[in-house]
Amino acid sequence: MKKDLVILGAQWGDEGKGKVVDLLSADFDMVVRYQGGSNAGHTVMVGGEKFVLHLLPTGILHEQAIGVVAQGMVVDLELLVKEIEELEKKGLKVWDRIYISDRAHIVLPYHKVLDSLFEKKGKIGTTLRGIGPSYMFKYGRKGIRVCDLEDPDRTYQLIKENIEFVSDLCEKVYCENHRLDAQEVFEKTMEHYKRVKERVIDTTRLILDFRGRVLFEGAQGTMLDIDMGTYPYVTSSNASALGLSNGTGLPPKYFSEANFWAVxxxxxxxxxxxxxxxxxxxxxxxxxxxxxxxxxxxxxxxxxxxxxxxxxxxxxxxxxxxxxxxxxxxxxxxxxxxxxxxxxxxxxxxxxxxxxxxxxxxxxxxxxxxxxxxxxxxxxxxxxxxxxxxxxxxxxxxxxxxxxxxxxxxxxxxxxxxxxxxxxxxxx
Known part of the structure; x- marks a missing residue:
C-alpha cells in the first residue's frame, strides 16, 4: 500500500482542493504545504462554519495532524500569526502542531509595493499579496529567509538595502515615489518572528525522519505552474508536481511510493x-x-x-x-x-x-x-x-x-x- 498522498490542482486553481485535503486529512498524520503563499485561498465548510486558509495546510483543521509550512513557500509572517490565532480563538489548538521551514522566504511590505506597481503597469491578475516579487527576490538572491531572522543585525541591513533598491526602482524606472521606513519594517518583522520562533525548524529533516503517513498539499493549479502553465499568466512557483522536491527539500525518489491525485x-x-x-x-x-x-x-x-x-x-x-x-x-x-x-x-x-x-x-x-x-x-x-x-x-x-x-x-x-x-x- 502506498503510504503518502499528493493532492494537486488540475486546472487554474480554485478546484476545491481545500475541502478534499480537509476530508482526506483525517487519515493522515502530517499535512505539508510546499509552494505558493497567501495568494492561496483554501475554503472548507465544517458543521456549517466556513474556514478560509491562506498559509496553513488545510489538514491543520484535524487535531491529530501535524502541519508543515515547507521551504518552497513564501511566508507573510504577520498573516501567518493572524491565521493561527484566529483558529485558536475557534478552539483549535494549532501552535503545538505547526512547523515552519527555516529555509522558507518571507514576504515583506516592499514586495507588496512592487506587486501593485507591476500589476498597474502590466495586468496579470495577481492577488497583490507580494508573492511574485518575493519569488523574484528569492531567485535574484536578494531574499530574506526565516533562518536569517536569527541575526537581527544582518536582517536589518538586508531590509534597508532592499527598501533602497525598491525605492530607486519605483522612482527611476516607474516614476513613482514609494518610501518605506526600514526601521519600522524591521521591528514589525522581528515582532512577528518572535511569535513563531519556537515553531521554526529544518522541515526537510522533520519529514525524512517522520514515520507516519504524509499528505502533500499543492496550492493554485497545474495550469498556473510557472513552467507548465499559461505563461506569463501564471503564479510564481511550480504549482504542479514539479514543485514537490524543491518545495520540500526531499529527493525525487521519496515520492516514488506516493499516490498522485488532482482535483x-x-x-x-x-x-x-x-x-x-x-x-x-x-x-x-x-x-x-x-x-x-x-x-x-x-x-x-x-x-x-x-x-x-x-x-x-x-x-x-x-x-x-x-x-x-x-x-x-x-x-x-x-x-x-x-x-x-x-x-x-x-x-x-x-x-x-x-x-x-x-x-x-x-x-x-x-x-x-x-x-x-x-x-x-x-x-x-x-x-x-x-x-x-x-x-x-x-x-x-x-x-x-x-x-x-x-x-x-x-x-x-x-x-x-x-x-x-x-x-x-x-x-x-
Whole structure:
C-alpha cells in the first residue's frame, strides 16, 4: 500500500482542493504545504462554519495532524500569526502542531509595493499579496529567509538595502515615489518572528525522519505552474508536481511510493488574465458562476467560467503523472439541458489534441466540443453511485476514458460529508 498522498490542482486553481485535503486529512498524520503563499485561498465548510486558509495546510483543521509550512513557500509572517490565532480563538489548538521551514522566504511590505506597481503597469491578475516579487527576490538572491531572522543585525541591513533598491526602482524606472521606513519594517518583522520562533525548524529533516503517513498539499493549479502553465499568466512557483522536491527539500525518489491525485471541477474556471479556450461570456457562463458561487476566496473577484476543457486536463494528467482525478461541483451542472466538454482545439482548420505552450496560439484556438444530455436532477449531497442519474454517470465515464485515469471521488457539495468514492483507496 502506498503510504503518502499528493493532492494537486488540475486546472487554474480554485478546484476545491481545500475541502478534499480537509476530508482526506483525517487519515493522515502530517499535512505539508510546499509552494505558493497567501495568494492561496483554501475554503472548507465544517458543521456549517466556513474556514478560509491562506498559509496553513488545510489538514491543520484535524487535531491529530501535524502541519508543515515547507521551504518552497513564501511566508507573510504577520498573516501567518493572524491565521493561527484566529483558529485558536475557534478552539483549535494549532501552535503545538505547526512547523515552519527555516529555509522558507518571507514576504515583506516592499514586495507588496512592487506587486501593485507591476500589476498597474502590466495586468496579470495577481492577488497583490507580494508573492511574485518575493519569488523574484528569492531567485535574484536578494531574499530574506526565516533562518536569517536569527541575526537581527544582518536582517536589518538586508531590509534597508532592499527598501533602497525598491525605492530607486519605483522612482527611476516607474516614476513613482514609494518610501518605506526600514526601521519600522524591521521591528514589525522581528515582532512577528518572535511569535513563531519556537515553531521554526529544518522541515526537510522533520519529514525524512517522520514515520507516519504524509499528505502533500499543492496550492493554485497545474495550469498556473510557472513552467507548465499559461505563461506569463501564471503564479510564481511550480504549482504542479514539479514543485514537490524543491518545495520540500526531499529527493525525487521519496515520492516514488506516493499516490498522485488532482482535483478538477466538473467545468472550468480561472481568475485574472490569460487564455481560456472554453470561456463562456454569455448567460450560460453567468449561470455557472452563480450556481457555483464562483468568486475568489482571497480577492472576492468573480471567476471566469466555461465548459470542462479535457485538453488542458489531459495536460495536467501527463505533467503530474496522475493516478486519479477527484471531480468537484458536479451538482453545479444539474440545471443544464445540454453539457459540453472540449475534446480538442482547432486553429486555421487544423485540429490540435495537446495543450500548446505558445500564448499567441492559445489565444486563437477554438474548442471542439462533444455534447452530452443534461440530467436536470438534483445531485447535491449525493452519497453513492446508485443515487446518481445515468446521464451524470455517462459524463463521468467519458472523462475517465478520455484521460485514461480513473475518477476516484465525486464531491457533491461544500460540506465535509458531501462526497463519495468511486474507487475506495486501500487505506480506507
Amino acid at each position: 478538477s471541477k466538473a467545468y472550468t474556471t480561472r481568475v485574472g488574465e490569460g487564455p481560456f479556450p472554453t470561456e463562456l461570456k454569455d448567460a450560460t457562463g453567468e449561470l455557472l458562476r452563480e450556481r457555483g458561487g464562483e468568486y475568489g476566496a482571497t480577492t472576492g473577484r468573480p471567476r471566469r467560467c466555461g465548459w470542462l476543457d479535457l485538453v488542458a486536463l489531459k495536460h495536467a494528467v501527463e505533467v503530474n503523472g496522475l493516478d486519479g482525478i477527484i471531480i468537484t461541483k458536479l451538482d453545479v451542472l444539474d440545471a443544464f439541458e445540454e453539457i459540453k466538454v472540449c475534446v480538442a482545439y482547432e486553429v486555421n482548420g487544423k485540429r490540435i489534441d495537446h495543450f500548446p505552450a505558445s500564448l499567441s496560439l492559445l489565444q486563437r484556438v477554438k474548442p471542439v466540443y462533444k455534447t452530452f444530455k443534461g440530467w436536470l436532477k438534483d445531485t447535491r449531497g449525493a452519497r453513492s453511485l446508485s443515487t446518481m442519474p445515468s446521464e451524470a454517470l455517462e459524463y463521468i465515464d467519458f472523462i475517465q476514458e478520455y484521460l485514461k485515469v480513473p475518477v476516484v471521488m465525486l464531491s457533491t457539495g461544500p460540506e465535509r460529508e458531501e462526497y463519495f468514492w468511486l474507487y475506495e483507496p486501500a487505506w480506507k
